Amino acid sequence: MKSKENLEKTMFSYTIDSNGLEEENKLLRETISQLKSEVDKFKTPALLVGEIMDLTEENAIVRLPNGNSFLVEISNSVKNIKPGDSVLLEQKNLTVVDKVTKSKKFNVEQFVILEKPKVSWSDIGGLKEQIEDIKEVIELPLIKPELFKKVGIQPPKGILLYGPPGTGKTLLAKAVASSTHSAFIEIVGSELVQKFIGEGAKLVKEIFQLAREKAPSIVFIDELDALASKRIDIGTSGEREVQRTFMQFLAELDGFKPLGNVKVIGCTNREDILDPAIIRPGRLDRLIMVPGPDEDGIREIFKIHTRNMTLDKRIDLDKVLKKMKEFSGAEIKAVCTESGYFAIRSNRKKIIEEDILKAIKKVMKEEEKLGKDILKMYG
Numbered sequence: 001m002k003s004k005e006n007l008e009k010t011m012f013s014y015t016i017d018s019n020g021l022e023e024e025n026k027l028l029r030e031t032i033s034q035l036k037s038e039v040d041k042f043k044t045p046a047l048l049v050g051e052i053m054d055l056t057e058e059n060a061i062v063r064l065p066n067g068n069s070f071l072v073e074i075s076n077s078v079k080n081i082k083p084g085d086s087v088l089l090e091q092k093n094l095t096v097v098d099k100v101t102k103s104k105k106f107n108v109e110q111f112v113i114l115e116k117p118k119v120s121w122s123d124i125g126g127l128k129e130q131i132e133d134i135k136e137v138i139e140l141p142l143i144k145p146e147l148f149k150k151v152g153i154q155p156p157k158g159i160l161l162y163g164p165p166g167t168g169k170t171l172l173a174k175a176v177a178s179s180t181h182s183a184f185i186e187i188v189g190s191e192l193v194q195k196f197i198g199e200g201a202k203l204v205k206e207i208f209q210l211a212r213e214k215a216p217s218i219v220f221i222d223e224l225d226a227l228a229s230k231r232i233d234i235g236t237s238g239e240r241e242v243q244r245t246f247m248q249f250l251a252e253l254d255g256f257k258p259l260g261n262v263k264v265i266g267c268t269n270r271e272d273i274l275d276p277a278i279i280r281p282g283r284l285d286r287l288i289m290v291p292g293p294d295e296d297g298i299r300e301i302f303k304i305h306t307r308n309m310t311l312d313k314r315i316d317l318d319k320v321l322k323k324m325k326e327f328s329g330a331e332i333k334a335v336c337t338e339s340g341y342f343a344i345r346s347n348r349k350k351i352i353e354e355d356i357l358k359a360i361k362k363v364m365k366e367e368e369k370l371g372k373d374i375l376k377m378y379g
């Protein structure tokens with residue numbers, strides 16, 4: 001009896017074991033088939049992306065990114081394509097094998113910075129006149145367009161902020177976006193022409209499309225000179241490409257209404273090389289110079305950036321402020337941050353005069369080094 005029981009037990013345990021093994025076997029088989037399909041993916045050649053130019057009953061004319069066009073077959077599985085669609089082409093005979101269903105919005109939002117900034121006018125030191133100007137030509141028309149209609153004048157569609165780097169141009173643009181609760185769409189001119197070769201003009205188009213969708217909105221273009229500089233000749237294809245992007249930008253600017261709720265703010269520290277086409281009436285026709293801070297400005301900017309810091313009462317403010325005479329807003333901010341680091345390194349929570357003096361020296365040195373590097377570059 002005993003042995004029969006034992007035998008049954010053993011058999012039972014084998015059944016469990018074999019169940020486990022089958023389970024494991026199944027898993028392994030699944031893994032193999034997964035790996036096989038991975039390997040297959042590596043074996044299949046890459047597909048080309050092209051654009052449908054035109055369609056006949058059975059064929060399509062597609063354009064490849066290199067500009068060449070071909071008359072090609074369309075695979076039966078591909079339905080509903082129209083001119084303008086992006087499609088995938090098989091490499092050998094360029095048969096259209098699939099449609100690229102990419103969401104346009106997704107595309108452009110990937111390439112621009114889109115935000116609702118929180119910068120208040122009180123975060124800006126100095127620049128009183130500039131702030132008044134911007135309130136008048138950007139803020140007021142966005143908040144009270146009916147006022148302009150009644151009086152019968154047209155506000156500018158956009159403005160150009162120019163002046164040395166680090167003086168608060170971006171800050172001003174963000175502040176007006178905040179005060180008007182506008183979406184802030186930021187693009188950098190040099191990136192537009194360098195990163196998106198062949199796509200610049202299309203991207204510009206989509207950026208303005210996005211701006212209209214998100215309105216009220218402000219399109220902010222930093223380093224506008226990279227896009228809109230007066231060129232002596234447009235010989236190379238790269239330059240022609242920049243020219244095309246610029247033309248698209250002008251067309252978009254001309255295309256929307258002055259009283260709409262999309263505004264454009266351009267920004268440059270090289271206004272001397274700007275193509276005058278950009279500042280023609282009806283375009284970015286209000287030019288606002290943003291200079292470095294004067295004495296009061298320096299004081300205000302210093303106060304703004306130290307407002308959350310604890311300063312030792314014995315600091316001779318006049319003395320330290322004088323040492324920042326030629327500093328830009330960005331450099332004054334750097335001094336404040338660096339002072340904080342010097343205090344932390346000495347295990348203090350309070351900033352003392354020495355921290356600030358050391359920070360000023362450090363920022364000056366960095367400035368000098370930068371100056372030398374630039375000289376070398378042009379050397």
Ligand SMILES: Nc1ncnc2c1ncn2[C@@H]1O[C@H](COP(=O)(O)OP(=O)(O)O)[C@@H](O)[C@H]1O
Pocket residue numbers: 123124125126127164165166167168169170171172301304328329330331333
């Ligand atoms: N007038 C200013 N008031 C307060 N902070 C400033 C001012 N100018 C510059 N800054 C500080 O320097 C940083 C960089 O300035 P930014 O607006 O980008 O300069 P720009 O666009 O003119 O090169 C800002 O984020 C801000 O912290």
Ligand SMILES: [Mg+2]
Pocket residue numbers: 166169170171222
């Ligand atoms: Mg800036």
